Amino acid sequence: MTAAAPARLVIATRESPLALWQAHHVRDRLQALYPGLVVELLGMTTQGDRILDRTLNKIGGKGLFVKELETALEEGRADLAVHSMKDVPMVLPEGFDIAAITTREDPFDAFVSNKYSCLADLPDGAVVGTSSLRRESQLRARFPHLVIKPLRGNLGTRLGKLDAGEYDAIILAAAGLKRLGFNQRIRETLSAEDSLPAPGQGALGIEILAGRDDLKALLAPLNDAASAACVKAERSLSRRLGGSCQVPLGAFAEDDDGFLRLRGFVANPDGSDIVYAESNGSRAAADGLGLQVADLLLTEGAAEILTALAAAAQD
Secondary structure (H helix, E strand, C coil), rough: CCCCCCCCCCCCEEECCCCCCCCHHHHHHHHCEEEEEEEEEEEEEEEHHHHHCCCCCHHHHHHHHHHHHHHHHHHHCEEEEEEHHHHHHCCCCCEEEEEEEEECCCEEEEEEEECCCCHHCCCCCCCCEEECHHHHHHHHCCCCCEEEEECCCHHHHHHHHHHHCCCCCEEEEHHHHCCCHHHHHHCEEEECCCCCCCCCCCCCEEECCCCCCCHHHHHHHHCCCCHHHHHHHHHHHHHCCCCCCCCEEEEEEEEEECEEEEEEEEECCCCCCCCEEEEEHHHHHHHHHHHHHHHHHHHHHHHHHHHHHHHHHCC
């Protein structure tokens, strides 16, 4: 640590078990890097945690999970906030920066069921729970015989609803299951071809106030260049297309020694129309690669889908 670096940090975090795991993970890494640094947690309950009877696309989107944490940064009650990058809105409010993106965990979706070993085994009328229009659209396109029902709540709540028999199967992010030690609940990891992930899925981002150069230097060792480039490309694509919880959209980049492959899709929620595109580019040009694939999607028919979704949202 340099002399200018702070001796004490406060991490703002949601109080769900997964969010607390993430905050503790960052705290432990910081304390391993900087012996003597005091790192404390400020637990908070966000609006997204409080409203569980409606899907996110009905109540304002994923920004509901980060707004209170950003307020804590603005008010000086916390120095940094740890987020799942898939929960961070594509456009950050003015005055905030993502200072580091840690090494990505498993980015894929996981099939969880007490009755069936994989998606392909589900019979006609089987009930599948998911909170995501992205997952729902892909499921409906590939398995129109399934019944898709909303599923909200933290990870334990969702698994509890499955165990209570409310669903035959549920789809969750593999990263969360693995981080909380529920690896054994994963019956099948869905490939990108089966379920293209959300932008930033599996990656943790550390948010700070813009201008906190002391924190940027402190957090720099936590940044993973490959993970950061992939997430940058994915978020660039989503931002170009107005990605939010109201838009069934996926974006997934893979890094092969500094060379990125980015895949994306946009769909109708019912899966009746899905447009895919992909391209390759260097890690250094991640932002431009995202724009390139987004423009390919628009050319191939995503523009019409997005226009229809916007019109439906006004009704």
